Amino acid sequence: PFDVLVVGGGPAGASAAIYAARKGIRTGIVAERFGGQVNDTIGIENFISVKYTEGPQLVASIEEQVKEYGIDVMKLQRAKRLEKKDLIEVELENGAVLKSKTVILSTGARWRNMGVPGEAEFKNKGVAYCPHCDGPLFIGKDVAVVGGGNSGIEAAIDLAGIVRHVTVLEFAPELKADAVLQDRLHSLPNVTVLKNVQTKEVTGTDKVNGISYEERDTGVTKHIELQGVFVQIGLVPNTDWLGDMVERTRIGEIVVNSHGATSLPGVFAAGDCTNSPYKQIIISMGSGATAALGAFDYLIRN
Ligand code: FAD
Helix, strand or coil, rough: CCCEEEEEECCHHHHHHHHHHHHCCCCCEEEECCCCHHCCEEEEEEECEEEEEEEHHHHHHHHHHHCCCCCCEECCCCEEEEEECEEEEECCCCCCEEEEEEEEECCCECCCCCCCCCCCEEEECCEEEHEEEEEEHCCCEEEEEECCCCHHHHHHHHHHHCEEEEEEECCCCCCCHHHHHHHHHHCCEEEECCCCCEEEEEEECCCCEEEEEEEEECEEEEEEECEEEECCCCCCEECCHHHHCCCEECCCECCCCCCCCCCCCCEEHHHHHECCCCCCHHHHHHHHHHHHHHHHHHHHHC
C-alpha cells in the first residue's frame, strides 16, 4: 500500500506529492489529466518568483520536479469511489483498487460554462473566467461580466479599476451579491448593470467583438460591442464521486481544517476542490503542502 495516495495531479496534488515524497514515504498520484487547469492557461503572471510563464510550460516543470522523487504517477486514470476499511481504498474507473494509509484529495474544479454559442470558440480569445489572471489583458477595453453573485460583482469592481467600461449581466431580476459589494459597484462611474437579461451569444471574428442578450421581460434581443467577456456563474468542484464519504459544502466543496484534514480520519484535501475561499495556483500549491504535512503528522501518530 501507499503511505500517501494523492488523487488529482494539478498544482495542489503535485505539491502534496512532492512534500510527501520528501519525507521518504511511499507516495503515488492518480490523475486524469496531469497539470489540471494549468494546461488551459495561456499567460501566468502571478506565480511569485516567475515573472511570466505559460500553462504548458509550468506543467512541464512541475512534472519534471515530481519525477525527481520516484513518485508513482498514474496518469489518465479517474477515481470513482473512496472507502475506508483498514486502509483507505480508492477505486479507479478501470476497476483497479488502490490502497493507502492516507489519501489527499486534490481533484480541483471547473468553471461553470454559460453554454451559449461563441463561448467555447472564443475561450482565451476574449472569453475569460479569472479576473485576477486575465483582467490586465483588457486594460482600457470594454468588457462584460456575466453573473451578479458575489464573484461576478467582485470581478466587476476589480475590472472597473483597469478596463474602460464594465457591463454586468444578471439573469435574475435582482443582483445576488452582498449589499456592501453592490453599494461599492454602484459608486463606480464606468459600470452598467443589466438585470433580468439572458446571455444569448458571444460574437466575434478571430476574437470577441460583442455579446448578445435578451431582455427577459420584453423578449427583445440586444447586442453590445466589447472586447472581453468574464463568465462568473460559479465554480464546480470535481467531488461528486465522493458522495457522503467526506463532509462537503452545499456547493460540493470538501470541508478542510487548518491542517488540510477532512471529516474522515486519514483523508486530507487541498486546492480548488476544497472550501478554501480563493482559487489560485500558488494557493493550491500551499494547501497541497499543508495537506501533505498534515498527512505525515497523521501517519506518525497512528
Ligand atoms: P486542478 O488544476 O483543477 O487539477 C485537478 C486535478 O485533478 C487534475 O489533474 C484533474 O485531471 C484531476 N482529477 C479531477 N477529478 C479526478 C478524478 N475523479 N480522478 C482522478 N483525477 C481527477 N491561477 C493562477 O494563480 N494564475 C493564473 O493566471 C490562472 N489562470 C487561469 C486560467 C484559466 C483558464 C483557468 C481555468 C484557471 C486559472 N487559474 C489561475 C486557476 C488555477 O488554474 C487553479 O486555481 C489551480 O489549477 C487549482 O489547482 P488544483 O490542483 O486544486 O486543481
